[in-house]
Amino acid sequence: MxxxxxxxxxxxxxxxxxxxxxxxxxxxxxxxxxxxxxxxLRNGNDEIQIVFNTDNICRSCPEKLGENLCKSQEKVLRYDSKVVKYFGIEEKNYHYREIIKEIDSKMTGEMMDDICGDCGWYPISACKRNIVKNSDLESE
Ligand code: SF4
Incomplete structure (x- = not known):
């Protein structure tokens, strides 16, 4: 597919x-x-479907143990539920560019540390740099 x-x-x-x-x-x-x-997603104009489940990224992940089951299940469910709570995300379709624009306009460094603080990729990847507004990063 x-x-x-x-x-x-x-x-x-x-x-x-x-x-x-x-x-x-x-x-x-x-x-x-x-x-x-x-x-x-970064170069296109996609409508995406939010699922409270394993997704298109999980499907090639060695951490995926099965349908809706990740090796780090507790962590990833916690990350999902925090994103849902902070940004009111529902299980439905969104326009990717619009929803990330909305998330990024609300995200603070503190919120991001709360959601992603114990993710192993957080210090390695460009998450905070790409998501949190520059003004908020500077004020930390
Ligand atoms: S670590 Fe878990 S949540 Fe993250 S992509 Fe892999 S299977 Fe999905």
Whole structure:
């Protein structure tokens, strides 16, 4: 199933990961898939489907144990629920550019630390730099 002819499904916290991703990931297969998804989202004009489940990114991830089951299940459900709570995300379709614009306009450094603080990629990828407004980063 090609990624180009389908609506991309994303779990809530992947609205952040797709913005912070900078080419590093769990395995070669993960990076190939993640790069394809991220390139399409960053350069295209996609409508996406939010799912409270494993998604188009999880599907090539070595951490995925099964349908709606990640090796770090407690963590990823916590990240999802914080994104849902902070930004009122629902299980429905959104225009990717519009929803990340809305999230980024509200995100503070403090909120981002609260959501992503114990993620192993947070200090490695460009998440905070790409998402939090410059003025807020400078005031920290
Ligand atoms: S670590 Fe878990 S939530 Fe993240 S992409 Fe892999 S399977 Fe999905």
């Amino acid at each position: 090609g990624v180009n002819d389908n609506v991309i499904k994303l779990r809530p916290h992947h609205l952040l990961c797709t913005q912070g991703y900078s080419g590093k990931g769990y395995s070669e297969g993960f990076v190939d898939n993640m790069s394809t998804v991220v390139d399409r």
